[in-house]
Structures are given as structure tokens and as C-alpha cells.
Amino acid sequence: MTDSPSDAGMPNRNPVADFLASFDGDVEAAIAALRAHHGGSRAPALPALPVRPPRPRSGDHIITVSDLHKTYRMGRQKVAALGGVSLEIDRGEFVALTGASGSGKSTLLQLIGGLDKPSGGSVQVDGVDIGRLSDAKLSRFRNQTIGFVFQFFYLQPFLRLTTNTEVPGMFARTPRQQRRAQATALIEEVGLADRSKHLPKEMSGGQMQRAAIARALLNRPPLLLADEPTGNLDSATGASIIELFERIRDEFGTTIVIVTHDESLARRADRTIRLSDGLIVPQGVVA
Numbered sequence: 001m002t003d004s005p006s007d008a009g010m011p012n013r014n015p016v017a018d019f020l021a022s023f024d025g026d027v028e029a030a031i032a033a034l035r036a037h038h039g040g041s042r043a044p045a046l047p048a049l050p051v052r053p054p055r056p057r058s059g060d061h062i063i064t065v066s067d068l069h070k071t072y073r074m075g076r077q078k079v080a081a082l083g084g085v086s087l088e089i090d091r092g093e094f095v096a097l098t099g100a101s102g103s104g105k106s107t108l109l110q111l112i113g114g115l116d117k118p119s120g121g122s123v124q125v126d127g128v129d130i131g132r133l134s135d136a137k138l139s140r141f142r143n144q145t146i147g148f149v150f151q152f153f154y155l156q157p158f159l160r161l162t163t164n165t166e167v168p169g170m171f172a173r174t175p176r177q178q179r180r181a182q183a184t185a186l187i188e189e190v191g192l193a194d195r196s197k198h199l200p201k202e203m204s205g206g207q208m209q210r211a212a213i214a215r216a217l218l219n220r221p222p223l224l225l226a227d228e229p230t231g232n233l234d235s236a237t238g239a240s241i242i243e244l245f246e247r248i249r250d251e252f253g254t255t256i257v258i259v260t261h262d263e264s265l266a267r268r269a270d271r272t273i274r275l276s277d278g279l280i281v282p283q284g285v286v287a
């Protein structure tokens, strides 16, 4: 066993106390010395956090949700998941939907994505009232306009990364060579060029989520919806996925809406929309 200072009978040292002791406990003199050391009369600078100025909103709405209601029926029981939600999201915005468990986040995301039907109200995406589309047209619209990312990735287990990424292009009937070129470029974009022949089980959780994001972008949808995309990842990997979303927004102009429980990740978005009991909490109100 190696001797640490305390093992060797030395008292535990407190660097702040040591620093003050060198000024005979004169705190003012210590602060003045620190200021002088940092080259001015200002307080010493704290390590900079990556704070970004708020991005101006364009006002060009890609999503318009009007008085949206969703009631689930379970036998004779009714569960009101959304009780009249209205919101607008701009083209190129990165928005986080937050709120307590059961507040209606996933329900709202699914309705925006046309994965479920509302009980009332409407959703417009990219100028189309999706509630008015037939199932076949809605399915085509989703394939072209919306990319989906989920907590558990949902990659095809028997397909290698490149083929997995090509799947939305197969549904869109994109010629094979073209979709392969698109997949290859996106795999590079998400930092997985050296994993292109891997099966999902040969990748880490973070890599699988990057793969799912590449796949979601294959048809270059203007909108990406992600439900708890970091929910199955450790915090550092989760943060790197949020950085990837930021890059996708900046490089492709993609509008991104994520559902997340993680407040620190939500703060990285351009805007947070908080739900409580199926309603939007007005900004400035603590739910």
C-alpha cells in the first residue's frame, strides 16, 4: 500500500485554507491578490460554460398544433392525455418537450408525427393537415417528411449498418446506388464510417443511436422527432447525441423535436416546451 499524506500522519490539506493562511487570514488581501493575478480589477473569471445566445426564431412554422386533444379509452375508463394543446415550431428550430412522467410528452410527439390520431384538434406539418390524409398518403408523407428516433433504437438486428441506414430509402423506392451513397455519407456524418459493416449487436448504445439518427435522415426529412433519444445512454454519450442534433440542425436546417426527462440536455435546445397534465405550462410558470 502506498502512503497517502493522511496515511503518513499528515493532516488533510485544504488549498483554500492554505492560500488564506499565507495572507494571515486577511480575506480582502487574498481577493485583491487573486484579482491582480487575473490581470485586472474584475473578479477572477470562472471556467466558461458553452452558453449560446438564443437563436432568433424565423416565424416560418413547420409545425402548427391547434387545440389538440387525445383521450385514450381503456374499456369503460377514459384517460385524457392531452387536454387542448396549441403550439408552433419554426423551421430549423431545436425544441425539447419536457414534463413529469405521464404529462403527455410522448402522446404529443406521436400525434405530431402522425403515428396516432387525435381525439380533437389538428396538426399541420410542412403545410399539410395530417389528419386529413388517408392512411396510405400519411404513410408516404411520414416517409418523406419526418424522421423518427426512439429510445431503444429499433435497428434491424440482422442488417449491417449501411443496409440498416438504407431502409427508409427502400420504402421511398430510391435507386439502390443512390440510397447507398446517401447512407454512406450519413454514416460518415454521424461518425460511424469505421462501423459500416457492423451488425447492431456489434455496436455500443451510443453508436446504435447514431445509426438510428443516420437512418432517420436518409430521405432528408425536414423534421426529426426523437422520443427519449438519450434515455438508454449514459450522460456523456447522451450529451454527444444532443451535440449531433445541434450539428444536424446547423448543417441541414432540420427541425428537431425531442422528448426528454433530462433538464440539462433540454437546456441545450433552442426552446423548451413543458407539459403538465396534458397541457402546456406557460413560460415562466414552475410546474
Ligand SMILES: Nc1ncnc2c1ncn2[C@@H]1O[C@H](COP(=O)(O)OP(=O)(O)OP(=O)(O)O)[C@@H](O)[C@H]1O
Pocket: 072, 073, 074, 079, 080, 081, 099, 100, 101, 102, 103, 104, 105, 106, 107, 108
Ligand atoms: N396507449 C395508451 N392507452 C391508454 N393510456 C395511455 C396510452 N398511452 C398513454 N396513456 C396515458 O396517457 C397519459 C400520457 O402518457 P404519455 O406517454 O404521453 O406521457 P409522457 O409524458 O410521455 O410520460 P413518460 O415520461 O412516462 O413517458 C398517461 O396518463 C398515460 O398513462
